[in-house]
Amino acid sequence: MKKKNKVLWIEVIVLIFCFFLLFFLYGPFSFFREFFITSSMTTFSHQYLARMFYTSEEIDQVMRRNKVIEKNMVTSLSKIHVKKRRKLYSIRKIYGPLYQGYLVEIYDPFRIHLVTSFHMGTEGEDALTVAGRHHAKILINSVGFLDPDFTSNGAVPHGTVIQNGKVISQYGTSNVGGGFVGFTSSGKLFLGDVSVDEALAIGVKDAVEFGPFLIVNGKKSSIEGNGGFGIAPRTAIGQRRDGTVLFLVINGRIPSSVGASMKDLIDIMEKNGAYNAVNMDGGSSSCLIENSKVINRPVGGGKNGLRKLPVFWMVK
Numbered sequence: 001m002k003k004k005n006k007v008l009w010i011e012v013i014v015l016i017f018c019f020f021l022l023f024f025l026y027g028p029f030s031f032f033r034e035f036f037i038t039s040s041m042t043t044f045s046h047q048y049l050a051r052m053f054y055t056s057e058e059i060d061q062v063m064r065r066n067k068v069i070e071k072n073m074v075t076s077l078s079k080i081h082v083k084k085r086r087k088l089y090s091i092r093k094i095y096g097p098l099y100q101g102y103l104v105e106i107y108d109p110f111r112i113h114l115v116t117s118f119h120m121g122t123e124g125e126d127a128l129t130v131a132g133r134h135h136a137k138i139l140i141n142s143v144g145f146l147d148p149d150f151t152s153n154g155a156v157p158h159g160t161v162i163q164n165g166k167v168i169s170q171y172g173t174s175n176v177g178g179g180f181v182g183f184t185s186s187g188k189l190f191l192g193d194v195s196v197d198e199a200l201a202i203g204v205k206d207a208v209e210f211g212p213f214l215i216v217n218g219k220k221s222s223i224e225g226n227g228g229f230g231i232a233p234r235t236a237i238g239q240r241r242d243g244t245v246l247f248l249v250i251n252g253r254i255p256s257s258v259g260a261s262m263k264d265l266i267d268i269m270e271k272n273g274a275y276n277a278v279n280m281d282g283g284s285s286s287c288l289i290e291n292s293k294v295i296n297r298p299v300g301g302g303k304n305g306l307r308k309l310p311v312f313w314m315v316k
Contacts, residue, residue, distance in 0.1 A: 178211015
């Protein structure tokens, strides 16, 4: 009798779970449905989750309703006045309704460099390996990468990569908005949808192509719906008018931190004084290393949760 009762209770629990799942997926309230679809589609590796329950037409309709509308602007570099300070950086925790993460304030932007996997083009490397090789004080992930079957080894970054004033890689596009994201030889964060030649002529020293842009010249991008990127682990960078650079890494897909939306990133960056800010690759790529120690909670699945990646931003 006890065994039958136990089986009955299991069946009841399963039925209740199925009822609530169907209610959230197909019920009258679109909030959960649209966040489920946008969160699944933005991960690339988990798009099958959305396609299990919805048609391509339904997914396309949701993605059209939820998007970031960027300001069609280029960074006004003359508005940034870099002030060198003795202190290199500080790091602190930040919290929101659904997320927990870290904000790194870098006071000397001349100490920021773009570094790559030793075998970029063939195989990526995890952040700890790269940070150790360069003796980095701080290191975060950067641009997205080619991952056609969702089992990529992080070898080939999307878009153009400029390092030390030279183009070192060019492959396709990330299709996430934005444009060039980089630092000039004068320590200023440059954001702009420009050509490679234009970026180099402006004096961009290190750069990648990614987005979307969050804030340009103090003007915030507009958010329609939930922004179209769902809720996930995030990485973003920004700069204040005094030259201070902000590295933001948000944990996600763990019980203590579900993740952040594009609106969350804009709000955090604006609250912390960013004059320019941009989203970097997120999800399983998001990572923050300080002095060869993993600070955040990466969900990339590799050693220490770190995924192999091609390009990083480093504070030397």
